[in-house]
Amino acid sequence: MALTETPAVPRRPATRPESARPRRKPRDGRVGYWLYLLPGAVLFLLVIGVPLGGTLYLSLTKWSGVGDPTFIGFDNYTRLFQDEVFWTSFKNTVAMIVAMVVVPTLLGLLLAAVLFDVIGRRFRPRTAAALRAAFYLPQVLPVVVAGIVWGWILRPDGAFNSLLDVIGLGALRHDWLGDPDTALPTVMAVMIWVQIGYPIVVFMAALQRVDPELYEAAEVDGANWWHRFRSITLPQIRPETFVVALTCTIAALKVFGPVFALTRGGPENATNVPSYFAYYTFFKKLQVGYGSAISTVLTLIIIVVAALFIWLQYRGERQNREV
């Protein structure tokens, strides 16, 4: 289609390859393409490369943001590994991975399969689409705004406690986000609500490319829903499961907005996470060097986790091919 739009008159007839060797590229071949990479590369260097280098350097200094940074070597890192808040924040990250990766992926697989397979086919597809939209809605909202609404719902005088009263469970009334014992599980529950729509939508789209004949054949063979789920659905949408797990894990490691809106890392650091810890250290405690050290460690962890994921997928693919 697009070919018809190419100009009939050659712009640079001199470099036009002879018909005798039509597959040869013009001489300036790849060099000219670098020009197209130039704006992106300059921007990338200025906005990501240089600041990243800056953070690395600052992590070796003591600085309040005013005057000159003092070089102190690895002192920030030794302090970091002895800092209880730091360990708490990473322990909470594991909780975030459970709430943002493990639970949504498992629930998402199940709900997507049910929506696609049972509701999409035994009822109208529109029913499945409407239900999917309800699950996906939290994903399109600014997560901070959703966090503020949840923060109000979970207040001691908020809607959740009133709801408990109404259904006769008034004895369970609680300051859900204010009690160090319940704050983390409560934040986790909110994160599941935020996250669940993403895997459902991705998995439902993935299921559309699975050959329906596979299911029909399995049904004829007498395989029940659970068998089909395990031996057709799961293996067929493995690539998408992998992408969802990777992107959600990265998101869980970086989570900031919901924690900011719900608890500001409190009470007593019960819900603190590395990114909020870094933000607080930078801008509230004005310890730029220490904040940079936290950010650097977080960056390293993310790189390691991403590399691990990609290595696992590569290995999985190779094994699949060998089988």
Add this chain to the structure above:
Amino acid sequence: MAVTLVTDRAPRRKVGDRHHRGASRWIVLALVTLAALAMLVPFVFMLLNAFKSPGDYSSSGPLSWPSEFYTKGLTTYWTEVDFPLKFWNSLLISGSVAVLAVAVSLFNAYALGIGKVKGRLWIVGLFLLANMMPQEALIYPLYYAAKQIGLYNTQLSVIIIFTVVQSAFGTYLLASVLGTFPRSVLEAAALDGAGKWTVLRRVVFPNVRPTLAVLLIFFFIWTWNEFLIPLVMLIDNSTQTIPVALASLQGDRLMDAPTTNAGALISLVPAVLFFIIFQRTLSRGITAGAEK
């Protein structure tokens, strides 16, 4: 949700399978619908209290039906934060980022996917890595530099930063899309004497326009919902975005429960509208992202 699983478990034997499912499918539907409705409960709470007067709220609590259709919470929030201005800031930032980031992604991907420049795998890897980077690892130097060069508290600072952050993902995605672009088409265009710019504009661009549209929408919505960088960079009433404006009023005297809900409601409406408008393109796009 394990319950759904059990109820749907069909009998082992083939005989009667269809009949059994006919009954149990309604139970499955009921359970999934119940779960979907539970997802919407927070929105019901919000709506119920956004139209309630503070007095009504304190006397009959968060679950009661509003005794009157009270809209002063909405108007208070609207005028106090100058919502139209916040909307314009969000629109300006997200719109500029979407367009600029798509352009930068396309140029990068043209060099990487079609130009196949040397070391392209490493370059694409670098972009992917940049996309995963926590923003905390960049924020302080960016904040400091913005202050030095006078871009602090300007929408432009946020636009530049997110153009790069979003195009890191766009480059990664588009480079693999363009990597599979049919060589024969490119060669035919080159035979006609088309230069690189003409090929990009007349051959590549029209072909990847649907993918670019999806990226445009993604970048727009992602930037719209961003929080940390706008929170740090935009401190002024005249530059803040919608989410930052609401968050910075959290705990303020003005924000009693009904006003908080009214503010949240106003802040959510644009996002929901975009979602409805773009829904078809989006559901196509999510798969495009997942397949790469």
